[in-house]
Amino acid sequence: MMITTNHCQTLFSFACLSCFFCFCSEFSCAASTSRVSIKHGDFIRDKEGEVLVSNGFNFVVGFFGFQNSSSRYVGIWYYNIPGPQVVWVANRNKPINGNGGSITISTNGNLVILDENKTQLWSTNVSIIDSNKNNSEAVLKDNGNLVLSNGKVVLWESFENPTDTYLPGMKVPVNGKSFNFTSWKSSTDPSLGNHTMGIDPEGLPPQIVVWEGEKRKWRSGYWDGRVFTGVDMPGSFLHGFVLNLDNNGGDRYFVYNNKLLLNGTSSVRFQIGWDGYEREFIWNQNEKNWTEKQKGPHNEWEVYNFCGGFAASDLLVSGSATCSCLQGFELKDKGNLSGGCRRMTALKGEQKNGSFGEDGFMELRCMKLPDFANLVVHTTDCEGDCLKNGSCTAYAEVMGIGCMAWYGELVDLQKFEHGGNTLHIRLAHSDLVNNKKIVILIISAVLAGLISLGMFVWLVRMNKRKLKVVSTASPRKNSDIIPMFDARKSRQMSAELSGSIELSLEGNQLSKTKIPFYNFICMSAATNNFSEENKLGQGGFGPVYKGMLPTGEEIAVKRLSRRSGQGEEKLLVYEFMPNKSLDCFLFDPIKQTQLNWARRFEIIEGIARGLLYLHRDSRLRIIHRDLKASNILLDENMNPKISDFGLARIFAGNQNEANTTRVVGTYGYMSPEYVMEGLFSVKSDVYSFGVLLLEIVSGRKNTSFRHSDDSSLIGYAWHLWNEHRAMELVDGCIRDSCPKNKALRCIHIGMLCVQDSAGHRPNMSNVVLMLESEATTLPLPVQPLVTSMRSYEDREFYMDGLDVSNDLTVTMLVGR
Ligand SMILES: *[C@@H]1O[C@H](CO)[C@@H](O)[C@H](O)[C@H]1NC(C)=O
Ligand SMILES: *[C@@H]1O[C@H](CO)[C@@H](O)[C@H](O)[C@H]1NC(C)=O
Ligand SMILES: *[C@@H]1O[C@H](CO)[C@@H](O)[C@H](O)[C@H]1NC(C)=O
Ligand SMILES: *[C@@H]1O[C@H](CO)[C@@H](O)[C@H](O)[C@H]1NC(C)=O
Ligand SMILES: *[C@@H]1O[C@H](CO)[C@@H](O)[C@H](O)[C@H]1NC(C)=O
Ligand SMILES: *[C@@H]1O[C@H](CO)[C@@H](O)[C@H](O)[C@H]1NC(C)=O
Ligand SMILES: *[C@@H]1O[C@H](CO)[C@@H](O)[C@H](O)[C@H]1NC(C)=O
Ligand SMILES: *[C@@H]1O[C@H](CO)[C@@H](O)[C@H](O)[C@H]1NC(C)=O
Ligand SMILES: *[C@@H]1O[C@H](CO)[C@@H](O)[C@H](O)[C@H]1NC(C)=O
Ligand SMILES: *[C@@H]1O[C@H](CO)[C@@H](O)[C@H](O)[C@H]1NC(C)=O
Ligand SMILES: *[C@@H]1O[C@H](CO)[C@@H](O)[C@H](O)[C@H]1NC(C)=O
Numbered sequence: 001m002m003i004t005t006n007h008c009q010t011l012f013s014f015a016c017l018s019c020f021f022c023f024c025s026e027f028s029c030a031a032s033t034s035r036v037s038i039k040h041g042d043f044i045r046d047k048e049g050e051v052l053v054s055n056g057f058n059f060v061v062g063f064f065g066f067q068n069s070s071s072r073y074v075g076i077w078y079y080n081i082p083g084p085q086v087v088w089v090a091n092r093n094k095p096i097n098g099n100g101g102s103i104t105i106s107t108n109g110n111l112v113i114l115d116e117n118k119t120q121l122w123s124t125n126v127s128i129i130d131s132n133k134n135n136s137e138a139v140l141k142d143n144g145n146l147v148l149s150n151g152k153v154v155l156w157e158s159f160e161n162p163t164d165t166y167l168p169g170m171k172v173p174v175n176g177k178s179f180n181f182t183s184w185k186s187s188t189d190p191s192l193g194n195h196t197m198g199i200d201p202e203g204l205p206p207q208i209v210v211w212e213g214e215k216r217k218w219r220s221g222y223w224d225g226r227v228f229t230g231v232d233m234p235g236s237f238l239h240g241f242v243l244n245l246d247n248n249g250g251d252r253y254f255v256y257n258n259k260l261l262l263n264g265t266s267s268v269r270f271q272i273g274w275d276g277y278e279r280e281f282i283w284n285q286n287e288k289n290w291t292e293k294q295k296g297p298h299n300e301w302e303v304y305n306f307c308g309g310f311a312a313s314d315l316l317v318s319g320s321a322t323c324s325c326l327q328g329f330e331l332k333d334k335g336n337l338s339g340g341c342r343r344m345t346a347l348k349g350e351q352k353n354g355s356f357g358e359d360g361f362m363e364l365r366c367m368k369l370p371d372f373a374n375l376v377v378h379t380t381d382c383e384g385d386c387l388k389n390g391s392c393t394a395y396a397e398v399m400g401i402g403c404m405a406w407y408g409e410l411v412d413l414q415k416f417e418h419g420g421n422t423l424h425i426r427l428a429h430s431d432l433v434n435n436k437k438i439v440i441l442i443i444s445a446v447l448a449g450l451i452s453l454g455m456f457v458w459l460v461r462m463n464k465r466k467l468k469v470v471s472t473a474s475p476r477k478n479s480d481i482i483p484m485f486d487a488r489k490s491r492q493m494s495a496e497l498s499g500s501i502e503l504s505l506e507g508n509q510l511s512k513t514k515i516p517f518y519n520f521i522c523m524s525a526a527t528n529n530f531s532e533e534n535k536l537g538q539g540g541f542g543p544v545y546k547g548m549l550p551t552g553e554e555i556a557v558k559r560l561s562r563r564s565g566q567g568e569e570k571l572l573v574y575e576f577m578p579n580k581s582l583d584c585f586l587f588d589p590i591k592q593t594q595l596n597w598a599r600r601f602e603i604i605e606g607i608a609r610g611l612l613y614l615h616r617d618s619r620l621r622i623i624h625r626d627l628k629a630s631n632i633l634l635d636e637n638m639n640p641k642i643s644d645f646g647l648a649r650i651f652a653g654n655q656n657e658a659n660t661t662r663v664v665g666t667y668g669y670m671s672p673e674y675v676m677e678g679l680f681s682v683k684s685d686v687y688s689f690g691v692l693l694l695e696i697v698s699g700r701k702n703t704s705f706r707h708s709d710d711s712s713l714i715g716y717a718w719h720l721w722n723e724h725r726a727m728e729l730v731d732g733c734i735r736d737s738c739p740k741n742k743a744l745r746c747i748h749i750g751m752l753c754v755q756d757s758a759g760h761r762p763n764m765s766n767v768v769l770m771l772e773s774e775a776t777t778l779p780l781p782v783q784p785l786v787t788s789m790r791s792y793e794d795r796e797f798y799m800d801g802l803d804v805s806n807d808l809t810v811t812m813l814v815g816r
Helices: 014-025 130-135 234-241 380-388 436-451 489-499 508-510 520-526 582-586 599-616 672-677 682-698 713-722 739-754 764-774 794-798
Strands: 002-003 037-039 042-043 052-054 059-066 071-078 088-089 102-105 111-114 118-125 138-139 147-149 155-156 181-186 189-199 210-211 214-218 241-245 252-256 270-272 280-286 289-295 311-315 321-325 329-331 341-343 360-368 375-376 392-398 402-407 413-415 421-427 462-463 535-539 541-549 552-560 572-573 621-622 632-633 641-642 649-651 658-659 677-683
Touching: 037 102, 052 138, 059 138, 118 541, 181 270, 189 270, 189 541, 321 329, 360 380, 380 392, 380 402, 380 421, 508 658, 520 552, 520 572, 582 632, 582 682, 599 621, 599 632, 599 641, 599 682, 599 739, 599 764, 672 677, 672 682, 677 682, 682 739, 682 764, 713 739, 739 764
Parallel strands: 311 413, 462 572
Antiparallel strands: 002 059, 037 138, 042 102, 052 059, 059 071, 071 088, 102 111, 111 118, 138 147, 147 155, 181 189, 189 210, 210 214, 241 252, 270 280, 280 289, 311 321, 329 341, 360 413, 360 421, 375 402, 392 402, 392 421, 535 541, 541 552, 552 572, 621 649, 632 641, 658 677
16 A cells, blocks of 8 residues: 655654754744644645644644545544554545645634635534634644544544544443444545444443444454453453443443553554454554554454354364354254254253253353343342243353343354353253363362472361362262272363463372362261351352361361252362461451561461462472462461462473463452463562562551552552651551561562562562571562552452352452
């Protein structure tokens, strides 16, 4: 594509600089080449190469055209990025013939485009009351928004009348006043093309759809409060888009804010291309070109409903994909893989006398959820509600969205390699094969088995050093102990546990790990038949009961979600921790006085050594990913035990870092690279440890700073540290009694652990060394910038008040 403009500045010459010099010094000079505003009587003429620039010289409004064509258009492009890369076009369907065009404010106060004969080709077309007509003024904002105002009130803006490009800062309403982006016709023809992109008008939860004419071509998947669930979203998304509430009208809108991620310096744009693909581009200043970050559809099989109804595409080893019918379905038309599938056994449908029908649900993990979801509000039983309605074919419970149900055919399904959501599809009883349940069970057991090898790690212990896990038995059919391990299966399962990471787990090694099992009746007796009085609490995976074994040993039993149908029960047996978790002490004004300095230091040391074990000494490197005060349990001697490995990832020995598209964890404890780019490593745990350390020393929650001058505990700690007042950070109730140099050293170590850059943070063996040996001198920490910015924490709402967990990677959420 060859775009021609008339103006020197796109050529990046020195002449360009000097012309701005002149412009700046002669601000009011009517003949200046570049203006910052257009008022009544001002003209911007193509012939003279005149343009309107934004205040900070980010964007320009001017005339452009294409080689071999006399058609000229008025558009917006980046001031200092060559191309020019046009992001908006005014007269896209009415080009100016020849270079006699001009932009001005008409007598009725609108911004207009005139051709050489002063014929109006385009207008902002707003009605303006007489007394204001002479006050109209058009300016180009630094974010690329062309705004017409009467000095005070905005009358019209290009951000509300976009063409094919979304720019950061643009607000796209979700309902009602939404608008579409329409592609160019070709790379050299900005007139309206056949492809549009916009918010799905079919309702909630919101998603982005690309249409070809009226036909859906691609969709982003539902917005879950943080990401679009159907897109393998690269890091930039994680902090990019937010769904905000308008202060005035209560309208909700999507807006992308790249300030935090890109230091506000790089340019990002999303475009619906003339070829029908949605793309995200980031300007790469080093390579001097636009890097494509994301594309929808990315592959052939991401095209809308590629496989037809009740079918899903599945990735092959070769890198391509194939379509297959969902379990319980068969091809409608044998030999046509894209023709969709039909149900093999009819559903029982309606509810029978009192008991639910004989249909059941099959769980499909890592799915792009089907189109046309219905948001089910005010329900406590998503599965039950679906079962009761004869036409409900599937349901899903997604964190950040809630309960969704589908009626009729399921279209545009896709199976992801990782990420995605869990979909429950309804099948007749005879078509249900219940293997998924066992999978989950074994994963838990394997994970527990691995972790149990460590002394510091608490997970599933009942007798000293002897490991017990999981009991399973069907209360209906068979109360015998079920043999659990099949070496081949275990290997497979542990691989699934860690995503695509290969584990060198040998079957025989596993079978050496003694894992005793308890039958259901024993557990039921121990917990007084799971009575309400014995209930300790409710976690993400199900209720937890206190129990006592015949030997007198106290245990906690987690009963994993009972809904899973088919009468199978999964229980996890834990050592009972009478002192609950660290947060109960640390953040309680009364109880925190029980934690004197020595005790706090022991807890810090204990956690550090526990983490070191996970990171280094365990045969498989384990990254906890959700280290926080509520996951540190205290035994009767106040010894800390790291718990809740719901999010843990096991790493092969030589692997240092992994990437995930599902960032799960707890805000405030998550490292910047994890939150923003989905990158996690042992250094993300170090970061969480640093936050925890500062919390233990200060007795304050990292997130309790939201309404104070400092954005977070980290910001506050830095601020005091920097002013040599770090002792003020120490919890008031121990400040006078603690050894000053030890406390300062702890804070220092904490500051080293919470540095923005993972590379700057020490590893856990360094931390243990620093804690234990006073002799080592500590490096100076770099100021943590990211976490001192307020917007980092604004996203906390995501975790607030949600308790639906939809797959194994989500752990118990602690309400704040
Ligand atoms: C412009 O026209 C000339 C002659 O017709 C042709 O050779 C050239 O390829 C055209 N350039 C573009 C960009 O279309
Ligand atoms: C302007 O008017 C002249 C004379 O009527 C005509 O020749 C010319 O084509 C017009 N220009 C445009 C762009 O319509
Ligand atoms: C301008 O607005 C009026 C009504 O507000 C509408 O009838 C007319 O078609 C619009 N013109 C253009 C060029 O959009
Ligand atoms: C607007 O400007 C025109 C020409 O400059 C003038 O004739 C007219 O009276 C002005 N109108 C108002 C309301 O000031
Ligand atoms: C966007 O385009 C689609 C497809 O043409 C259409 O169904 C939808 O109503 C449009 N949305 C808006 C807000 O105009
Ligand atoms: C757009 O659609 C029209 C008719 O629907 C068709 O004639 C034309 O070729 C299409 N253009 C593109 C670029 O697909
Ligand atoms: C943000 O700024 C930091 C320090 O100035 C720099 O190291 C980093 O590369 C910048 N990030 C981007 C995406 O430009
Ligand atoms: C950007 O430039 C680099 C090096 O010049 C090149 O390798 C890369 O392919 C370019 N990317 C695009 C999208 O053109
Ligand atoms: C397969 O099914 C699709 C959708 O029903 C249809 O468009 C296509 O023509 C069929 N292909 C063959 C080879 O029958
Ligand atoms: C449902 O229960 C009622 C009485 O409780 C009985 O009369 C009826 O036959 C039952 N229907 C079926 C389908 O079992
Ligand atoms: C099932 O749900 C659909 C969609 O909400 C509704 O139209 C239909 O009436 C429901 N059927 C029954 C039996 O409740």
